[in-house]
Each structure stands twice: as C-alpha cells, then as structure tokens.
Amino acid sequence: MNSHLPPPANCHLPTVNCPQPPLPPQHSLSVNNLHYRYPDGREALRGVSFAVGEGECVGLIGPNGAGKSTLLLHLNGILPERISGEPSVYVGGIPVTEENLPAIRRQVGLLFQDADDQLFCPTVFEDVAFGPQQFGLDEAKVRAALATVGLAGYEERSPQHLSRGEKRRVCLAGVLACDPQVLVLDEPTSDLDPRGKRELKALLRQIPATKLIASHDLELVVELCPRSLVLDGGVVVADGATRDLLNDAALMLQHGLERPHILQHWHPH
Numbered sequence: 001m002n003s004h005l006p007p008p009a010n011c012h013l014p015t016v017n018c019p020q021p022p023l024p025p026q027h028s029l030s031v032n033n034l035h036y037r038y039p040d041g042r043e044a045l046r047g048v049s050f051a052v053g054e055g056e057c058v059g060l061i062g063p064n065g066a067g068k069s070t071l072l073l074h075l076n077g078i079l080p081e082r083i084s085g086e087p088s089v090y091v092g093g094i095p096v097t098e099e100n101l102p103a104i105r106r107q108v109g110l111l112f113q114d115a116d117d118q119l120f121c122p123t124v125f126e127d128v129a130f131g132p133q134q135f136g137l138d139e140a141k142v143r144a145a146l147a148t149v150g151l152a153g154y155e156e157r158s159p160q161h162l163s164r165g166e167k168r169r170v171c172l173a174g175v176l177a178c179d180p181q182v183l184v185l186d187e188p189t190s191d192l193d194p195r196g197k198r199e200l201k202a203l204l205r206q207i208p209a210t211k212l213i214a215s216h217d218l219e220l221v222v223e224l225c226p227r228s229l230v231l232d233g234g235v236v237v238a239d240g241a242t243r244d245l246l247n248d249a250a251l252m253l254q255h256g257l258e259r260p261h262i263l264q265h266w267h268p269h
C-alpha cells in the first residue's frame with residue numbers, strides 16, 4: 001500500500017479499521033531513570049537509563065563501586081526490598097512491581113558474583129531444581145540444563161565439593177533450567193582459571209537469551225558483547241560499540257578502566 005495516499009474519506013483517526021504503523025520491537029530490558037539509595041543513605045544509582053533489545057548481549061563495565069551489582073539486583077526485583085512508586089524497570093514490557101515479581105523472576109535469570117551465594121542444597125540436582133520447583137518442576141529441564149553446562153552425571157555430587165568453575169556451571173544450570181528470556185551475569189569469570197574462562201565463554205555464546213554481563217574481564221566483554229554500557233558513580237556515562245569504547249583511551253582512564261590486551265593489536269580498518 002502506498003503510504004502517501006490520504007486516508008479514505010470515511011476514516012477518522014484513530015480507528016481500529018485503519019492500518020496502524022507497526023509498533024517498535026519490544027525491548028527485552030528497559031531501565032528508565034532508576035535511582036537507588038541503600039538504607040544507610042548511600043546513593044548507588046542516580047538516574048540510570050538504557051534499553052536492551054531481544055537477543056542482544058551487552059557488557060556492563062565500570063570501576064569498583066560504580067553501581068553495577070546494585071543495578072543488576074534491580075533487574076529481577078531483589079532490590080529494593082519493597083518496590084513502591086512508578087516502576088523504572090521493565091522486562092519484556094512488564095513493569096517490575098511487587099505483583100509481577102513471580103513472572104519477572106521466571107523471565108530474568110540472575111547469576112550472582114559469588115557462586116557460594118547461590119548454592120545451598122545437599123546435591124547438585126536439588127540445587128539446579130530449586131528454581132524450576134517454584135514454577136512446577138520439570139526434571140527433564142534440570143537434566144538438560146546440566147548437560148548443557150557439561151555436568152551430566154554430577155546430579156548426586158555435593159556442590160560444596162566442586163571446583164570454582166564447576167560451581168559456577170551448576171549456578172548457570174540452575175538459571176537455564178528456568179528457561180529465562182534474559183540472563184543477567186555478575187562477574188561470571190571472576191576466580192576462574194583460563195580454561196574455566198574459555199569454557200564459560202563458549203557456553204555463554206551458545207545461549208540465545210538476551211544477556212547483560214557485568215565484568216572487569218574486558219577480554220570477555222570484547223569477545224561476547226558487541227555493545228557495552230560504562231557505569232560510573234551510579235550513572236551510565238557511555239553506551240556504544242564495545243570496541244569503540246574500549247579504544248577510547250581518555251574514557252577508559254577517566255573511569256578507572258584499561259584497554260584490554262586483546263585490542264592492543266586491533267585496528268578498525
């Protein structure tokens with residue numbers, strides 16, 4: 001249809017019968033002017049705004065104390081403890097409000113910085129099944145998630161007796177078993193050895209969910225995230241192509257970051 005044609009004479013906008021322009025694609029994650037102050041008065045987020053499209057993999061970088069973990073905890077409503085007022089975070093278009101928390105937690109899988117914070121059951125199977133149990137346990141999904149992370153056969157092992165890398169993969173299996181649309185990862189490679197890092201990166205690459213990855217491991221961010229956000233002082237100070245941001249020496253210096261080794265010999269031509 002020629003969009004320059006005038007509407008038919010009997011069409012008075014708005015009307016359900018007239019063709020409407022297509023809606024813009026839904027963002028998987030949308031954060032609008034998010035502020036947060038801890039109960040002791042410390043202001044950790046001062047008006048954070050950004051959106052992440054479906055299937056995007058976005059890095060979240062910034063110095064210690066920038067507010068990265070605080071931001072991630074808002075994405076499935078762990079913070080604040082009681083949500084009040086106008087919602088600032090939307091997941092798949094659904095506002096993060098008290099009554100939407102069960103739906104939000106199903107959609108957003110959060111991998112904590114410290115695997116030990118996420119593992120508390122006597123066996124690997126029980127730990128991975130803990131999340132899906134909230135939504136009606138699907139044993140097949142638990143086993144499939146363990147197979148995805150390369151831990152088939154670990155079901156009866158104690159999570160406390162696993163290596164750091166294996167613990168992290170158990171946590172990831174627990175998140176994947178809930179089939180999240182959005183994966184939020186806080187320092188996923190911290191305390192992993194080089195092989196553990198390589199395996200985790202390969203694993204994350206295979207997972208089609210929308211991802212937001214907070215990390216000081218800038219090589220991981222370059223390899224996995226075409227786009228990054230730089231957070232500092234509770235504010236997004238830059239949002240753009242990861243390689244452009246990390247090649248901006250002044251920006252890196254100003255926000256306590258460093259151009260990673262992997263980019264030292266990279267030229268944009």
Ligand code: ADP
Nearest residue numbers: 038040042044063064065066067068069070071
């Ligand atoms: P990052 O993850 O970027 O290192 P955080 O989100 O952990 O940053 O911290 C942001 C700010 O909030 C820092 O100033 C930190 O000291 C403060 N903060 C973090 N957790 C708490 C807490 N539980 N109580 C009070 N202040 C906190």
